[in-house]
Amino acid sequence: MQQYVTLKIDDARVQAIKGASVLDAAMASGICIPHLCYVPVLKDSGACRLCIVEVVNDGRTKITASCTLNAEDGMVIRSNTERIRKLRKNIAELLVAQAPNSRAVQDIAVRCGVKEVRYPFRNDNCIQCGRCVRYCTEYSKANALGFVGRGKNRHVEFALGFRRDFCKKCGFCTEYCPMSVTPCGGAMKAGEGRLCANCESQIAMADKFSGVCVRCELGRGFGCVRQTYV
Ligand code: FES
Numbered sequence: 001m002q003q004y005v006t007l008k009i010d011d012a013r014v015q016a017i018k019g020a021s022v023l024d025a026a027m028a029s030g031i032c033i034p035h036l037c038y039v040p041v042l043k044d045s046g047a048c049r050l051c052i053v054e055v056v057n058d059g060r061t062k063i064t065a066s067c068t069l070n071a072e073d074g075m076v077i078r079s080n081t082e083r084i085r086k087l088r089k090n091i092a093e094l095l096v097a098q099a100p101n102s103r104a105v106q107d108i109a110v111r112c113g114v115k116e117v118r119y120p121f122r123n124d125n126c127i128q129c130g131r132c133v134r135y136c137t138e139y140s141k142a143n144a145l146g147f148v149g150r151g152k153n154r155h156v157e158f159a160l161g162f163r164r165d166f167c168k169k170c171g172f173c174t175e176y177c178p179m180s181v182t183p184c185g186g187a188m189k190a191g192e193g194r195l196c197a198n199c200e201s202q203i204a205m206a207d208k209f210s211g212v213c214v215r216c217e218l219g220r221g222f223g224c225v226r227q228t229y230v
Contacts, residue, residue, distance in 0.1 A: 002018075003017070003018040004017060004018060005017075005072055005075075006073060007071050007073065007074065007075035007077060008076045009022070009029070009031050009053075009079060014026070014029045014071075015029075016028065018071075019070065020071050021044060021066060021069055021071060022066040022067075022071050022077055023035055023038060023051050023067040023069075024040075024071070026066065026077075026079060031079065033051050033079045034051060034088060034108055034111060034112055035048070035050055035051040035066075035067060036048040036050050036051075036095070036105070036127070036129055037050075037067070037129035038051060038067040039134065039135075039176065041139065042135065042138050043134065044065075045130050046068040047128060047129050048095065048127065050088060050091055050108065051067045052065055052066070052084060052087060052088060053065075053066045053077050053079045053084065054079075055075065055077060056078060061078070063083075085113065088112050089112045089114055091112075092109035092112035093114045093117050095127050096117050097117050097121050097122060098122050098126075098127050099123070099124055099125055099127045099179060100123060101179070102127075102178045104178040105127060105178055124155075126156060127178065127179075128155075129178065130147070130156075131173075131176045131177060131178070132172075132173035132174070133145045133147060133156060133173075135176055136167075136172070136173055139172060142166050142170070143159070143166055144158055144159070144163045144166035144168075145157070145158060145159060146158075146160075
């Protein structure tokens with residue numbers, strides 16, 4: 001028989017299946033915590049850090065990613081405090097600077113309150129969320145793609161240089177990549193600090209319905225389970 005735990009997320013009492021993550025519990029209850037590297041069918045990697053929350057314990061708070069945090073009985077989670085919003089906004093801004101031409105990344109950045117990007121664009125065309133690598137390894141079991149290099153040289157490639165032959169041509173690596181699933185057709189180029197005009201609908205929606213899911217491109221392309229407005 002399935003076991004459940006009860007926790008508090010913001011002001012809501014939430015029930016979750018034992019073993020579920022705090023992010024799963026939140027989304028199943030209609031609480032929208034921004035997330036990017038999370039994929040329901042894959043292991044969580046905690047790579048993008050967008051889903052950070054505060055865990056309150058004995059009056060102390062600890063900040064951690066909610067996708068890698070197991071929901072436990074009696075847990076108290078805050079997903080939308082000023083401190084969290086500020087940190088999340090900064091993380092989103094850095095992601096846009098790292099890969100400016102992704103509609104998915106821009107959408108989520110806007111939802112996190114980003115209107116201008118203060119950091120120089122790197123145009124890496126990859127935010128190292130690892131979705132492609134995890135699909136290749138865990139889902140397709142091809143083990144063709146992997147992270148190569150360290151620090152600023154870290155990037156995704158056919159691992160060990162010879163694994164191109166392992167590729168099963170399943171296409172999941174591109175289908176679920178935030179760069180290729182939702183490329184941005186706007187005028188976002190190095191040196192331009194503003195989010196592109198194509199994403200202005202998101203800016204308008206974010207201003208008008210702060211904190212409300214607007215079924216953004218990210219939700220459509222990334223299988224966000226939230227279907228209803230609150
Ligand atoms: S969704 Fe949790 S760290 Fe990316």
